Amino acid sequence: MPMDLKAYIIRRLILTIFVLFGVLVITFFLSHVIPADPIGAILGPQAPPELVDKIKHEWGFDKPLHEQFIDYIWRVLHGDLGKSIRTNRAVLTDILSFFPATIELATAALIVGILMGIPLGVISALKKDSIIDQLARVFVIAGVSTPVFWLGLVFLIIFYYWLGWLPGPGRLDPFISLPPRITGLLLLDSLISGRLDAFWNGIKHLVMPSIVLGWYAAAGIARITRSSILEVLRQEHVRTARAKGLKERLVILRHVLRNALIPTITVIGITYGGLLEGAVLTETIFAWPGLGRYASGAFLYLDFLAVMGVTLFIAIIYSVVNLIVDIIYTYLDPRIRYR
Amino acid sequence: MKKEEGEEKAKEVIVSSDFRLMLRLFLRSPTSLTGIIIVLILIVLAIIGPYIAPYDPYLQNIDERLKPPNWKHLCGTDQLGRDIFSRILYGCRISLSIAILVVLVSTSIGLILGLISGYLGGIVDEVLMRITDMFFAFPRLILAMAVAAALGPGLYNVMFSIATVSWPVYARLVRACVLQIKNETYIEAARAIGASRLRIMFKHILPMVIHAIIVQSTLDMGGVILLAAGLGFLGLGAPPPTPEWGVMVSEGRMYIRAQWWVSTFPGLAIFLAALGFNLLGDGLRDVLDVKERRE
Numbered sequence: 001m002p003m004d005l006k007a008y009i010i011r012r013l014i015l016t017i018f019v020l021f022g023v024l025v026i027t028f029f030l031s032h033v034i035p036a037d038p039i040g041a042i043l044g045p046q047a048p049p050e051l052v053d054k055i056k057h058e059w060g061f062d063k064p065l066h067e068q069f070i071d072y073i074w075r076v077l078h079g080d081l082g083k084s085i086r087t088n089r090a091v092l093t094d095i096l097s098f099f100p101a102t103i104e105l106a107t108a109a110l111i112v113g114i115l116m117g118i119p120l121g122v123i124s125a126l127k128k129d130s131i132i133d134q135l136a137r138v139f140v141i142a143g144v145s146t147p148v149f150w151l152g153l154v155f156l157i158i159f160y161y162w163l164g165w166l167p168g169p170g171r172l173d174p175f176i177s178l179p180p181r182i183t184g185l186l187l188l189d190s191l192i193s194g195r196l197d198a199f200w201n202g203i204k205h206l207v208m209p210s211i212v213l214g215w216y217a218a219a220g221i222a223r224i225t226r227s228s229i230l231e232v233l234r235q236e237h238v239r240t241a242r243a244k245g246l247k248e249r250l251v252i253l254r255h256v257l258r259n260a261l262i263p264t265i266t267v268i269g270i271t272y273g274g275l276l277e278g279a280v281l282t283e284t285i286f287a288w289p290g291l292g293r294y295a296s297g298a299f300l301y302l303d304f305l306a307v308m309g310v311t312l313f314i315a316i317i318y319s320v321v322n323l324i325v326d327i328i329y330t331y332l333d334p335r336i337r338y339r
Numbered sequence: 340m341k342k343e344e345g346e347e348k349a350k351e352v353i354v355s356s357d358f359r360l361m362l363r364l365f366l367r368s369p370t371s372l373t374g375i376i377i378v379l380i381l382i383v384l385a386i387i388g389p390y391i392a393p394y395d396p397y398l399q400n401i402d403e404r405l406k407p408p409n410w411k412h413l414c415g416t417d418q419l420g421r422d423i424f425s426r427i428l429y430g431c432r433i434s435l436s437i438a439i440l441v442v443l444v445s446t447s448i449g450l451i452l453g454l455i456s457g458y459l460g461g462i463v464d465e466v467l468m469r470i471t472d473m474f475f476a477f478p479r480l481i482l483a484m485a486v487a488a489a490l491g492p493g494l495y496n497v498m499f500s501i502a503t504v505s506w507p508v509y510a511r512l513v514r515a516c517v518l519q520i521k522n523e524t525y526i527e528a529a530r531a532i533g534a535s536r537l538r539i540m541f542k543h544i545l546p547m548v549i550h551a552i553i554v555q556s557t558l559d560m561g562g563v564i565l566l567a568a569g570l571g572f573l574g575l576g577a578p579p580p581t582p583e584w585g586v587m588v589s590e591g592r593m594y595i596r597a598q599w600w601v602s603t604f605p606g607l608a609i610f611l612a613a614l615g616f617n618l619l620g621d622g623l624r625d626v627l628d629v630k631e632r633r634e
Binding site for chain 2 (some may be wrong): 001015018022026027030053137138146150151157219276278285295299
C-alpha cells in the first residue's frame with residue numbers, strides 16, 4: 001500500500017470519528033429540545049407527581065444537561081444506548097434485531113437498482129440523444145420523483161389486491177413458520193436450515209419492496225453510468241483503439257466500460273447508504289420488520305433514547321459506507337489525488 | 340466524496356453564457372418543455388386553486404363518504420366524505436410554499452456560508468466545512484425526522500426541519516465555485532484596484548455562482564416536496580385535517596383494499612410536482628453545462 005494512501009485513510013478515519021462525535025452532539029441536542037415530555041406520554045397525564053419524579057431520577061432526567069451528555073457519551077462508548085421506553089428492551093438489542101431485515105431489503109433493492117441502472121446507463125450513452133436515450137432519461141427522472149411510500153401502496157393495490165400475483169405486506173405468509181434465527185437474514189437462514197418453502201415465500205415477499213426501492217437506486221446508477229461512459233468515449237485511448245481497427249464491441253467492452261464503471265461503483269456505494277433512508281418509508285408500507293419501521297415508531301412515540309440510538313447507528317453505518325467507498329475509489333482510480 | 344461532487348458540479352455549471360443559445364437548446368428538449376409546463380401549471384394552481392376548487396376541503400359529508408371518482412367528485416371522496424380533488428388543489432399551495440420557502444432559506448444560508456468559507460479560507464473554512472460534514476453524516480430524511488419529531492407537528496416546523504438538512508449542500512456547492520474562480524485574473528484585478536472583500540464577494544463572485552445555484556435549487560424543489568410529503572406521511576409533518584398531500588396518502592392507507600382512489604390521487608400529485616421540477620432542473624443543467632451540451 002503506498003504511503004500517501006495510508007495517510008489518506010488515517011486522515012479519513014480521524015475525520016469520521018470527529019464527525020460521529022458531532023452526530024452525537026446533534027442527536028443529543030435534538031432529543032433534549034423535544035417540547036413534549038416522554039414520561040408524560042408513557043405514564044399519562046394523571047400520573048402522580050412522585051412517580052414522575054422517581055422515573056425522572058431513575059433515567060437521569062433531573063441532572064444538568066452537560067452531565068446527562070457526558071453520561072450518554074460514556075454509555076455509548078460502552079455500547080449501552082439505553083433502554084427503549086416503548087419496547088422496554090435495550091436500544092442496541094432492538095437495533096440489532098431489526099437491522100438484518102433492513103440489510104436484506106436494501107441489498108435486494110440495490111441488486112434491482114444495479115440490474116436496471118447499469119444497462120440503462122450504457123444504452124442511453126451509446127445511443128446518445130436517440131429516442132431510447134430520451135425515454136431512459138424520463139424513466140430515471142421519474143424514479144427520483146416518485147414518493148416511495150405512494151409507489152408501495154400503488155403496487156400493493158395492483159399486484160396484491162387486484163391481480164393477486166404477489167403476497168401482501170410482511171416478510172413471510174402468516175401460515176409459514178419462521179426458520180430458526182441464525183444470521184437474522186431470513187433468506188440465508190431458511191437456506192441454511194433447508195427450509196425451501198420459507199425461502200421461496202420470502203423471495204416473493206421481497207419482490208415488491210425491493211422494486212419500489214430499487215427504482216430509486218437505479219436512477220442515480222444510470223445517470224452516472226451514462227455520463228461517465230460519455231466522458232470516457234471522448235478520451236484519446238478510445239480514439240486510438242478505434243484507429244487501430246478494433247471492433248466497436250471490443251472497444252466498448254475493453255476500453256470504455258472498464259474505465260467508466262469506476263465512478264459507478266462509488267455511486268453504488270453511496271446509494272447503499274441512501275437506501276437506509278428509503279427503507280424507513282418502504283418498510284412502513286410493507287410492514288417490514290426492519291430498522292426503518294422501528295425508527296419511525298420511535299420518532300412518533302418520542303422514545304428518545306431509541307431516537308438517539310437509531311439516528312446514531314444509521315449515521316455510523318452511513319459514514320462507514322462513505323469511508324469505504326472513498327477508499328475503494330482512490331484505490332481503483334490512481335488518478336485521483338486524495339487530499 | 341461529496342466535496343469532490345460539489346466541485347464537479349461547479350465545473351459543470353460555471354460557464355459564461357449565451358442566453359439565446361441556451362434558451363433555444365432548452366426549448367428544443369421535450370423533457371425540459373414538459374418540466375416547465377408542469378411547473379407553470381403548479382404555480383397557477385397554487386395561486387388560483389382555492390378559487391376554482393368545487394368544494395370546501397374541510398367540509399365533511401358522511402352521506403358521500405368513500406365515493407369512487409365520478410362527475411360530482413373527480414377524484415372521489417375520502418373517509419369523511421371530503422372532496423379529494425378540492426383537497427389536492429388546496430394542497431398544491433401548501434406543498435409549493437413549503438418548497439419555495441425551504442429552498443430560499445437554505446440557499447441563502449448556504450450562499451452566505453459558502454461565500455465566506457471559500458473566500459476567506461483558513462480556519463473559518465475548516466470549521467464551517469467540518470460542520471457541514473456532520474450534517475452529511477445523516478441521511479437527509481432521518482435528520483429531518485429527528486428535527487420534526489423534536490419540534491412537534493406543524494407546517495412551519497416541517498419547513499424548519501427540512502431547511503436544517505438542506506443548507507449544507509448549497510454551502511459546499513458555493514464554496515467549490517468560489518474556490519474555482521477566486522484566483523481568476525479579473526478577481527485579482529478587482530483586488531488590485533482596491534475593491535473591498537465584501538464588494539468582491541458580492542459584486543464579482545456571487546454572479547458567477549448563480550448558475551450553479553439555480554440548477555441545484557430547481558432540482559432541490561422536487562426533493563423538498565418529496566421530503567415534506569414523506570414527513571407528512573409518517574405523521575411527523577403537517578397535522579391532519581390539513582390537506583397536505585403526504586398526510587392525505589397516509590389517511591387513505593386504511594382503505595387501499597377497496598377504495599384505492601383515496602391514497603392514489605394525492606400521491607399522483609406529489610409525483611407530478613416532483614417530476615416537473617426534476618425535469619426542469621435536469622434540462623437547465625444540460626443547458627448550463629457545456630461539457631454535456633447536446634450538439
